[in-house]
């Protein structure tokens with residue numbers, strides 16, 4: 304096997320997403336090979352022993368590593384500009400392993416409260432079961448992060464833009480606060496995509512993705528990835544992942560590898576369409592308070608200008624008239640589909656209060672800005688005029 308990549312690859316991001324991390328087998332295949340194998344054979348018992356002892360390089364067992372999964376990891380690490388990546392079966396496996404790998408009973412985590420529902424469950428309910436203390440703060444309030452710090456604080460966690468309200472957190476400022484108290488910052492970068500926001504350049508120590516979203520981008524499979532320095536991955540991630548087993552399937556890794564090749568084309572096009580759709584919807588009389596990271600009226604446009612290269616593919620807005628009106632709007636859509644994926648080639652709408660965030664109390668939802676009229680729209684690859692026509696006709700029926 305040859306043609307591995309390095310984080311210092313001289314090529315542009317688009318080029319790295321097509322070529323980096325490719326290993327060619329002796330057949331010289333053009334497209335990355337799918338190594339659908341659970342294990343590997345050894346020429347001798349001595350070789351097998353040496354591989355298990357890490358004295359010889361090579362693959363052992365697909366729970367630890369697999370050539371197709373390794374290509375996906377190498378391509379992600381190269382694109383992100385860090386030394387190491389570990390793939391997981393889902394985005395939530397990545398978030399859970401990244402957090403659990405950094406703490407033990409008695410440690411403390413500070414997290415922004417505006418989070419994807421499952422991330423909030425891990426912070427609020429799952430980790431405390433193992434003696435990890437957690438504090439949720441308003442992530443936009445820098446003094447709240449400082450106030451929450453305790454002598455045992457080990458990890459800061461945030462998602463920006465947040466799901467679904469597109470709240471923005473100043474990554475650089477929060478990373479500085481974390482480092483001043485000896486903690487490390489983990490960023491869930493799903494909504495921004497690896498293309499539009501580079502948390503490592505802003506001081507993050509660990510970045511996690513649900514590859515299910517834009518990285519696949521065509522709604523086919525689940526996947527996740529944890530990125531960091533070689534030392535971070537060795538210290539916190541490598542052994543727990545090997546031993547607990549949330550491994551990415553080689554087939555899914557292969558799909559995600561191919562997804563990375565077209566990521567810039569899709570994200571750039573979907574972001575451009577999202578901008579056009581947001582401008583039309585923001586002026587519509589049935590909509591109040593539309594939030595889009597690419598618009599000047601986003602409440603945190605100044606931070607967006609500092610840390611994002613584009614508005615991304617998601618829009619959040621309130622349909623006037625609460626849940627009933629929002630449901631009438633969703634049910635009247637003909638092209639845009641009701642679903643819960645995002646970053647997909649197909650445009651999808653979600654009603655967070657009754658789906659992704661239905662587990663929370665009305666108070667917790669209100670705190671996160673999730674009203675009954677709130678709709679999250681993930682803009683896909685359709686022609687924007689077709690999307691706008693569908694959204695506008697459905698709003699007339701709301």
Ligand SMILES: *Cc1c(COP(=O)(O)O)cnc(C)c1O
Nearest residue numbers: 393394395419466493513515526
């Ligand atoms: C979807 C999502 C996740 C979880 O990813 P899965 O692949 O569904 O497990 C985590 N964080 C954010 C922000 C997400 O949107």
